[in-house]
Amino acid sequence: xxxxxxxxxxxxxxxxxxxxxxxxxxxxxxxxxxxxxxxxxxxxxxxxxxxxxxxxxxxxxxxxxxxxxxxxxxxxxxxxxxxxxxxxxxxxxxxxxxxxxxxxxxxxxxxxxxxxxxxxxxxxxxxxxxxxxxxxxxxxxxxxxxxxxxxxxxxxxxxxxxxxxxxxxxxxxxxxxxxxxxxxxxxxxxxxxxxxxxxxxxxxxxxxxxxxxxxxxxxxx
Amino acid sequence: xxxxxxxxxxxxxxxxxxxxxxxxxxxxxxxxxxxxxxxxxxxxxxxxxxxxxxxxxxxxxxxxxxxxxxxxxxxxxxxxxxxxxxxxxxxxxxxxxxxxxxxxxxxxxxxxxxxxxxxxxxxxxxxxxxxxxxxxxxxxxxxxxxxxxxxxxxxxxxxxxxxxxxxxxxxxxxxxxxxxxxxxxxxxxxxxxxxxxxxxxxxxxxxxxxxxxxxxxxxxx
DNA sequence: TAGATTGTTAATCGATTAACAATC
DNA sequence: TAGATTGTTAATCGATTAACAATC
Numbered sequence: 001x002x003x004x005x006x007x008x009x010x011x012x013x014x015x016x017x018x019x020x021x022x023x024x025x026x027x028x029x030x031x032x033x034x035x036x037x038x039x040x041x042x043x044x045x046x047x048x049x050x051x052x053x054x055x056x057x058x059x060x061x062x063x064x065x066x067x068x069x070x071x072x073x074x075x076x077x078x079x080x081x082x083x084x085x086x087x088x089x090x091x092x093x094x095x096x097x098x099x100x101x102x103x104x105x106x107x108x109x110x111x112x113x114x115x116x117x118x119x120x121x122x123x124x125x126x127x128x129x130x131x132x133x134x135x136x137x138x139x140x141x142x143x144x145x146x147x148x149x150x151x152x153x154x155x156x157x158x159x160x161x162x163x164x165x166x167x168x169x170x171x172x173x174x175x176x177x178x179x180x181x182x183x184x185x186x187x188x189x190x191x192x193x194x195x196x197x198x199x200x201x202x203x204x205x206x207x208x209x210x211x212x213x214x215x216x217x218x219x220x221x
Numbered sequence: 222x223x224x225x226x227x228x229x230x231x232x233x234x235x236x237x238x239x240x241x242x243x244x245x246x247x248x249x250x251x252x253x254x255x256x257x258x259x260x261x262x263x264x265x266x267x268x269x270x271x272x273x274x275x276x277x278x279x280x281x282x283x284x285x286x287x288x289x290x291x292x293x294x295x296x297x298x299x300x301x302x303x304x305x306x307x308x309x310x311x312x313x314x315x316x317x318x319x320x321x322x323x324x325x326x327x328x329x330x331x332x333x334x335x336x337x338x339x340x341x342x343x344x345x346x347x348x349x350x351x352x353x354x355x356x357x358x359x360x361x362x363x364x365x366x367x368x369x370x371x372x373x374x375x376x377x378x379x380x381x382x383x384x385x386x387x388x389x390x391x392x393x394x395x396x397x398x399x400x401x402x403x404x405x406x407x408x409x410x411x412x413x414x415x416x417x418x419x420x421x422x423x424x425x426x427x428x429x430x431x432x433x434x435x436x437x438x439x440x441x442x
Numbered sequence: 443t444a445g446a447t448t449g450t451t452a453a454t455c456g457a458t459t460a461a462c463a464a465t466c
Numbered sequence: 467t468a469g470a471t472t473g474t475t476a477a478t479c480g481a482t483t484a485a486c487a488a489t490c
Contacts, residue, residue, distance in 0.1 A: 007480075007481070008421075009480095009481070009482095010481095011421050011424045011425075012417065012421045014420075014421065014424070015416070015417040015420035015421055016401070016417060018420070019399060019400075019416075019417075020401075033446085033447065033448090034447075034448075035446095035447080040401070041401055042401060044482065044483060044484095045447095045483095046482080046483055046484070046485090047481090047482060047483070049447090049448065049449065049450090050449080050450080050481095050482085050483090052449090053448085053449055053450075057448085057449070058448095059447075059448050059449080060447080060448070060489090060490060061446085061447055061448040061449080061488065061489045061490050062445080062446050062447050062448075062488095062489060062490035063446080063447070063448080063490060064446085064447065064448080065448090077424065078420055078421070078423050078424050079423045079424060079426055079428070080420065080423060084423055084426070086419070092318075093314075093317055093318035093321050094315075094318040096314055096318070097313075097314035097315040097317070097318040098415070100314050101415070101416065109419060109420070109423065147426055148419070148422055148423070148426075150419075171425075171426050171427060172422045172423075172425055172426060174415065174418055174419055174422060176415075178240060179240075180237070180241075180261070180262055180263060186427075188422060188425040188426075190418050190421070190422055192413065192415050192418050194319070194322070194395065194397075194413050195236070195240075195322065196233065196236040196237060196240075197395055197411050197413050198307075198330060198369070198371075198395055199235075199236035199239070199299055199301060199330070200229075200232050200233045200235065200236055200299070200411070201369055201393045201395060201409060201411055202299050202300045202301060202305055202330065202369070202393075203232045203235070203298065203299050203300065204232075204392075204393055204409040205300055205305070205368055205369075205392050205393060205409075206392060206407075207300070228456075228457070230456095230457070230458095231457095254470085254471065254472090255471075255472075256470095256471080265458065265459060265460095266459095266471095267458080267459055267460070267461090268457090268458060268459070270471090270472065270473065270474090271457095271458085271459090271473080271474080273473090274472085274473055274474075278472085278473070279472095280471075280472050280473080281465090281466060281471080281472070282464065282465045282466050282470085282471055282472040282473080283464095283465060283466035283469080283470050283471050283472075284466060284470080284471070284472085285470085285471065285472080286472090
């Protein structure tokens, strides 16, 4: 165990380890080596050992890592051993889709409130949650001890919503709007922008095929 | 202009530049400096200049970058100056949400077909596209010259769908399923996994507040 | 004991940033 | 000309990987 500061790259790999470990546990595999993890996750085994060693001596020399023990430890590191409540702002298609992923996030991380500023949406029921008006944000954040906000509003509203989330006491934001949010340094913001993902993918297309693009004849209204 | 190989980090920043440049163009701003770009996008100006210089001498010393010209150049680099057709596999909530973003992607990148293996979904109309069965994948990919696939199926189906996309001739994949896909080296895969995003966010929560988590009293069925 | 595998140090690789001559 | 800003080289910083002693 060392006490250097942990880079974001390391932190982002932990959930990936966790996911595969959970799969191993389901298959009743009790031990795994950095070698095998690396092969499955397309990572260098030394990197995996180093990542884990930042947080403790979780493995056994000559043996590998105990799957259940490592799951427990990574869950602790990521704070997934405590209940973390999440608010979602933006009850559009994407917000609707994400609210379904509650199941995925297991018991501990949970979307407990959905907000929208567009009045016809307020009062709608989405996955057992009633869409609330923005006016109730602060009250609800305090009542439920909500610590993370997810933004799924259009880009031009995103900064405004972020400001409101921050003012209400939220600590971290996952932003799906295609815009760079400004926030105080103590607020953690991750951007999940698939237009950027998709556009950067285009760069890697093989240009020998550019004239292979056909007209598109999709069904049209 | 140099001919080193371009790192993925550089390529991923280009769409971010493009997005802000489009905003500037809408506001009829004709020129911008790396300094101003850096400030707006939270990036180092030297990095922006270096990124752009990989592809050409787009700026003018003492002046900055011509907004319209730079937009044109970045669009060329990212191949967004040609029509790129996209197929979406998985007509669930998330697939539905993404198909709406066609508007966002402007004219050149477009979802032109949606597939699902679950028969009750086949034939449904989503944004003017009829959901097709997986059996029609290869035929449709060729007919429309589809080059990119988006995967929005459950994790346990993702690898299988990826294999089919690759077999049908697709060149790149944007994967929303929380799993690491295996593919030949010439296929480019980007993963957009928000469960990972969300879990890594939890790491950054301030632990002084852990006992502030309340019971959650969401509306329940 | 022999084989396997960790944790960790040192080496390498790559990406970011600073600095500045060139020049608009 | 003086001020601004690029393109690029060199310096710095940080992350990944290799190597290996420790040890199960």
